Amino acid sequence: MTYLLPSLRLWLVTMLVCVVGYAALVYGLAQTFAPYRANASIIEVDGRAVGSELVAQDFTSAGYFWPRPSAADYDGMGAAGSNLSPTSQDLAARAAETVARYGATPDNPIPADLVAASGGGLDPHISLAGALYQAERVAEARGLPVGRVRDLVQDAAFAPGSIFAPEPIVNVLQLNLALDRLAQ
Amino acid sequence: MFTAILTVILIVGGTALLAWPLGKYMAALFSGRFAAADGIFTRAVGGAPAQDWKQYSLALIAFNALMFVFVFAMLALQHALPLNPDGQGPASLDLVFNTASSFTTNTNLQHYSGESTWSYLAQLGGLMWLQFVSAATGIAALAALARGIGEQASMGNFFLDLQRASFCVLLPLAIIVACFIALRGVPMTFDGAATVTTLEGAVQTIARGPAAAFVAIKQLGTNGGGFFGPNSTHPLENADFWTNCFQMVSLIIIPMACVWMFGRMIGRIKHAGVVFGVMAVLLLVKMTAAIGFETAPTQAFADLPVAQDVGNLEGKELRLGATTGPLWAVLTTSTSNGSVGAMHDSLNPLTGLVPMAGMWLNETFGGVGVGMINMFLYIMVAVFVAGMMVGRTPEYLGHRVEGREMRLAVLALISHPVLILGGTALFAATAWGAGTLNNAGAHGFSEILYEFSSAAANNGSGFEGLGDNTVPWNIATGLVMLIGRYLPIIVPLAIVGSLMAKRRSAESAGTLSVEGGTFGVMLFITILIFGALTFFPAAALGPVAEHLTLMR
Numbered sequence: 001m002t003y004l005l006p007s008l009r010l011w012l013v014t015m016l017v018c019v020v021g022y023a024a025l026v027y028g029l030a031q032t033f034a035p036y037r038a039n040a041s042i043i044e045v046d047g048r049a050v051g052s053e054l055v056a057q058d059f060t061s062a063g064y065f066w067p068r069p070s071a072a073d074y075d076g077m078g079a080a081g082s083n084l085s086p087t088s089q090d091l092a093a094r095a096a097e098t099v100a101r102y103g104a105t106p107d108n109p110i111p112a113d114l115v116a117a118s119g120g121g122l123d124p125h126i127s128l129a130g131a132l133y134q135a136e137r138v139a140e141a142r143g144l145p146v147g148r149v150r151d152l153v154q155d156a157a158f159a160p161g162s163i164f165a166p167e168p169i170v171n172v173l174q175l176n177l178a179l180d181r182l183a184q
Numbered sequence: 185m186f187t188a189i190l191t192v193i194l195i196v197g198g199t200a201l202l203a204w205p206l207g208k209y210m211a212a213l214f215s216g217r218f219a220a221a222d223g224i225f226t227r228a229v230g231g232a233p234a235q236d237w238k239q240y241s242l243a244l245i246a247f248n249a250l251m252f253v254f255v256f257a258m259l260a261l262q263h264a265l266p267l268n269p270d271g272q273g274p275a276s277l278d279l280v281f282n283t284a285s286s287f288t289t290n291t292n293l294q295h296y297s298g299e300s301t302w303s304y305l306a307q308l309g310g311l312m313w314l315q316f317v318s319a320a321t322g323i324a325a326l327a328a329l330a331r332g333i334g335e336q337a338s339m340g341n342f343f344l345d346l347q348r349a350s351f352c353v354l355l356p357l358a359i360i361v362a363c364f365i366a367l368r369g370v371p372m373t374f375d376g377a378a379t380v381t382t383l384e385g386a387v388q389t390i391a392r393g394p395a396a397a398f399v400a401i402k403q404l405g406t407n408g409g410g411f412f413g414p415n416s417t418h419p420l421e422n423a424d425f426w427t428n429c430f431q432m433v434s435l436i437i438i439p440m441a442c443v444w445m446f447g448r449m450i451g452r453i454k455h456a457g458v459v460f461g462v463m464a465v466l467l468l469v470k471m472t473a474a475i476g477f478e479t480a481p482t483q484a485f486a487d488l489p490v491a492q493d494v495g496n497l498e499g500k501e502l503r504l505g506a507t508t509g510p511l512w513a514v515l516t517t518s519t520s521n522g523s524v525g526a527m528h529d530s531l532n533p534l535t536g537l538v539p540m541a542g543m544w545l546n547e548t549f550g551g552v553g554v555g556m557i558n559m560f561l562y563i564m565v566a567v568f569v570a571g572m573m574v575g576r577t578p579e580y581l582g583h584r585v586e587g588r589e590m591r592l593a594v595l596a597l598i599s600h601p602v603l604i605l606g607g608t609a610l611f612a613a614t615a616w617g618a619g620t621l622n623n624a625g626a627h628g629f630s631e632i633l634y635e636f637s638s639a640a641a642n643n644g645s646g647f648e649g650l651g652d653n654t655v656p657w658n659i660a661t662g663l664v665m666l667i668g669r670y671l672p673i674i675v676p677l678a679i680v681g682s683l684m685a686k687r688r689s690a691e692s693a694g695t696l697s698v699e700g701g702t703f704g705v706m707l708f709i710t711i712l713i714f715g716a717l718t719f720f721p722a723a724a725l726g727p728v729a730e731h732l733t734l735m736r
Contacts, residue, residue, distance in 0.1 A: 003246035006229040006343045010247060011254065013228045014350055015309070018316040018401075022355060022362075023308055026397040027374070030366035040371040040392040040420055042378050049380040052390050054369055054419040057382040064383065068502075076390035077300055077377060079414045081499045083529035083649030084484075085627040087734035091484035091498065099488050109491040116482060116497035119417025119509075119527045125502045129491075161425030164191045165505025167494065176383055 043173065051173050052076075056122045059176065062141035065126070065134050067172045068113055069098055072121030079120040102133075128157040128168040131175065142183065152178055188475050188507040195511065196467070199433045200440060207444025213348050214327040214340075214449060225347040234338035237681030240328050241674050243342035248288060248321060248670075251314055256284040258310040259302070268303035269376030270391070275301060282658035287314035289669035290322060290407060290551060292522055292644035293635075293661060295653040297413030299391035304374060311409060312398050316358075319405025319438075320349035322553030325673050326442055329557055330449035332680035333581060335688075339677070349553075353438070354404055361434050362400035369423025372396040395421055403434035406551040408522030408644040415524045416512070417501050428504045428525060432515055439519045439549035442556045452581065454699040459559060462707050466548040467518055470538050474510040477535040483735055496535075499527030510535055513645075517542030520551030522644025529622065529631065529647040533735060536647070537727035540634055543641035545715045546600070551642060557676050564593040564679065566703070566710040570696045579695050583683040592682070596675040600640055601718045603664050607636040608722065616656035622649025626733065630726035635661065640668040 030038035041053040051057045056067040058074040067074075071082035084091040095115045104110035111129040131153045139146040156175045157168040216222055226232040235243060258265070259280045263273050275283075279295055286293045287310075298307060324345035331339050366372045371392040378390045395411040399421055402409055416422040416431060443463065447456020481492035500509045509526030516523055517539035528539060542548065547558035568585050571578025578585040611617025611632050621628035631647040638645055639661040646652070652661070696703060 003243050004250075006231075006243070007247040007250045009229045010343055010346060011250060013347065014317050014320075015313060018350055018355060019309055019313050022358065023312075023394060023397050025359065026362040026366060026400075027372050027394065029363055030372035030396060034367045037369045037423075038366055038372045038396075039375065040373070040378055040390060041369055041423075042380065042390075049378065051380050051382055051388065052378070052420075054423055055388075055390050056419075057380075057384075057388050058386065059384060061384060074388065076388050078297065079299070079391075079412055079418050080297070081414055081417065081527035081530060081648070083527055083622050083647065084498065085623045085730070086482045086484055086496050086498055086530060086532050087627065087730060088484055088623055091482070092487070095482075095485050095488055095490065099490065104489045106489045109489040112482065112485065112490050112492045112494065112497050113502055115485060115488070115490050117499070119499045119501050119524070120412070120414035120419065120421075122419055123501050123503070124419055127502060160503045161429075161505050164187055164194060164429075165425050165508075166187060167502075167506065169502045173383075180383065 043177070045177070053171065053173060054124050056124045057173060059172070062137055064176045064179065065131055065138060065172050068123050068126055069094070069115070069117040070121035071117045074122065076122065079122050081119045081121060082117045124171055124173060125169040126172055128153070128170055131157070131170045138179070142179070144182070152182065187505070191505065191507050192471060192511065195429060195432045196436070196471070199437050200464070202433070203437055203440035204444060206437060206441035208448065210353060210441055210445040211448035213352050214345065214445065218352070221348070221352060222344065225344050228347065229343040232341035232344040235341055237332065237339055237677045240339045240342050241677050244321060244325065244673070245670070247342070247346065251317055252284050252288045255287060255310040255314055256280060259283055259306050262303045262306040265303065265305050267305035267374070269374070272301060272303045278655045278658040279653060282662040285662040285665050286644065287311050287407070287409060288318055289642050289665045290318040290405070290520065291639065291642040291665045291669070292402070292407045292409030293639055293646065293665065294409055294644065295658060298410060299393070299412050304393055307398060307411065308394055312401060315401045315405050315407040315409065316350050316354055317346065319354055319407060319552045320346045322551055323349035323353065323442070324553070325677065326446060326553035326556050327449065329560065329676055329680055330446050332684050333583070334450040354401065357404050357434070358400040361404060361430060362396045364430055365399060365423070365427045366396035368427045370396040370399055370427060371420055392420060399431070400434065402523060403431045403521065404438060406435070406439060406519045406521040408516065410523060414527070417499070417524060417526060419501070419503070422504065422525065424503050425505055428508055432508070432512060435515050435521050435523070436519055436549060438552045439555045442553055443549070446556050450581065452699065458699060458704045459563070459707070462704050462711070463548045463559070465708065466545065466711070467514070470514045470518060470542060470548070471511060474514045474535050474538040475507055477532050477538070478510040480532050480735070486736065496532050499530030501526070513539045514542060516645055517643055518548040519555060520546060520642045522638065524645050527648060528634070528645055529649045533627070533727045533731040536630060537723055539645065540637050540723070540727070541716060543637040543643050544604070544719045545711060546641045547711070554673060558672060560676055561593045561597050561672070562707060562711050562714065563698070564589060565597070565714060566707045567696065567698070569710060570706050574696070579689065579691065581698065582688040582691050584686060584689065588682055589679050592675050592679050596672045597714060599667065599671050603640040603668055604633070604636045604719070605722060607660060607664055608633045611636070611660070620651040620654060620657065622651070626726055626730035630730065633722055633726050636664060639664040642669050
């Protein structure tokens with residue numbers, strides 16, 4: 001009893017301040033100052049939601065850039081990594097399928113990020129090298145000059161963490177949206 | 185390599201600088217320097233009388249029991265409660281037990297994926313609440329310990345300390361971090377999942393929710409439980425390189441500040457400096473090892489036409505940069521956080537050994553409050569061994585360390601390997617563990633070893649390929665988490681209670697100084713021998729065997 005009553009009062013004040021007050025404050029600020037980001041960065045085209053800027057979606061047709069492999073099959077409700085050891089035979093078999101899909105050869109090896117699945121299976125980016133690797137296929141499927149597609153890729157590339165993470169990457173959905181705009 | 189060094193300096197060096205003023209502030213707070221706030225907190229709980237170690241421990245246990253019972257009920261009944269826009273159904277009772285234990289003990293081991301298991305009410309009112317108050321419990325315990333070691337007559341009052349930690353340390357920092365990451369893309373909404381039609385015409389449902397608030401306290405309180413299944417590898421939980429930096433800083437800042445808080449409260453800042461130095465050296469060794477091992481390319485791609493020039497990318501996110509995966513793995517297991525920024529199961533074998541070693545030691549900064557408490561146990565052993573070596577009565581800051589204190593310290597320290605190695609042996613030998621593996625051979629053994637290490641260290645990360653949402657796993661790790669939490673909190677309080685009861689002697693020239701390099705080396709060696717060697721055979725069977733047999 002000595003400890004129960006103070007415990008109950010402690011429950012009440014911490015619940016009011018650290019849950020109700022805190023969540024309401026962060027919610028209010030986020031929804032006021034960054035409503036697009038606070039609602040999961042959903043991109044709309046002509047009033048239709050086509051995806052989240054931050055969440056990978058599957059692309060399979062030759063005329064689009066393809067994202068990294070996903071152990072979750074790009075399921076936005078069930079994100080997951082492969083959790084396979086780098087020494088795993090299953091991983092080698094999965095990688096061989098990806099290599100075959102891209103038609104990579106020893107003379108034209110595929111950049112590793114296009115073969116390795118990401119942590120959450122929803123990585124929205126590929127490396128600049130990974131995008132350039134696909135430029136020829138995309139250009140051919142769309143009947144565009146390769147140079148034009150490469151320029152588009154270069155324009156979309158950015159360093160994610162300035163000098164701390166300088167290797168350039170490309171957002172796949174935004175790149176593909178730019179491709180579609182080019183076609184119009 | 186250059187960017188790796190730069191990143192480490194930015195994150196770890198920067199945080200070490202920030203930890204100094206924070207530690208000073210926390211020491212002032214817990215020394216009662218903010219009378220107005222203390223007055224409000226005292227009224228809120230109806231009085232805050234001075235407590236001895238037994239009363240303080242009982243208050244701590246009473247409130248923690250309430251935390252467990254309340255959240256157990258909320259999780260079990262979530263389908264009948266409001267704020268459930270995605271219509272999450274009832275969860276199994278063994279999972280509810282495991283999750284309630286996990287978040288009450290500051291572990292945040294997750295045998296589920298948040299976006300497909302819990303309602304928003306369960307996540308915020310249940311789990312996020314525990315992320316505040318379980319972290320505050322650890323900080324409060326450290327404050328009590330420090331008061332006892334210093335010259336104070338009482339250990340303070342638990343109900344007052346818990347509010348100081350929650351409202352004056354965790355809450356303001358959490359507001360800053362939550363707002364920053366929300367502005368950069370971590371969602372904060374009560375709308376249910378978004379449904380979109382992709383460019384190729386498929387329908388994709390995207391889970392979202394009040395993640396920003398959750399993620400901030402997850403990092404700051406060394407909790408680690410993610411809003412989404414894959415934790416901070418999920419782009420909506422960790423949107424870009426800068427949210428990643430902010431989250432890593434949040435992960436270590438309070439554990440670092442706790443060392444300075446302890447030093448100031450006992451009035452021995454130089455002693456805290458030596459302890460901080462020992463922790464920093466261990467951290468540096470682990471960071472160097474993990475980042476180095478992870479530059480080896482993915483072995484499984486070796487025979488394929490794959491251009492690998494940036495190390496192992498399986499389980500990693502490109503926006504977070506090449507080095508932050510292994511760096512995060514070290515920080516999250518050095519502290520008892522357990523969030524992940526890359527999939528630990530897919531780390532190279534020897535890289536995966538580093539986080540395990542971090543959890544075995546569990547005091548290179550460690551969990552908020554409890555990391556320094558774990559270090560206190562090692563300090564007791566180091567002081568005792570040093571005293572025995574020179575043939576003098578061992579003393580710690582004028583307190584005579586005798587048989588009773590040593591028995592208690594060793595009991596707390598030895599419980600850690602017993603829980604980990606005993607549990608691993610049982611599950612590796614039976615279908616309870618062997619039937620739940622995602623990888624074959626030595627790596628499968630590592631999955632079991634990692635899970636028990638994580639539970640006993642109250643860490644919460646995992647080799648997540650393990651199919652751990654089973655009745656045996658839920659019950660076993662639930663129990664291990666509870667023992668691994670409360671034994672190493674209560675026993676040190678009992679030790680200090682025992683020290684307080686004795687008359688303090690003046691420190692003479694013959695006493696081993698705890699403020700110099702000799703003591704630092706002594707402490708370092710004690711940690712290595714006591715902490716690391718115990719686990720060497722298990723490490724040899726898991727990651728080392730995998731590396732030697734399968735890496736070329």
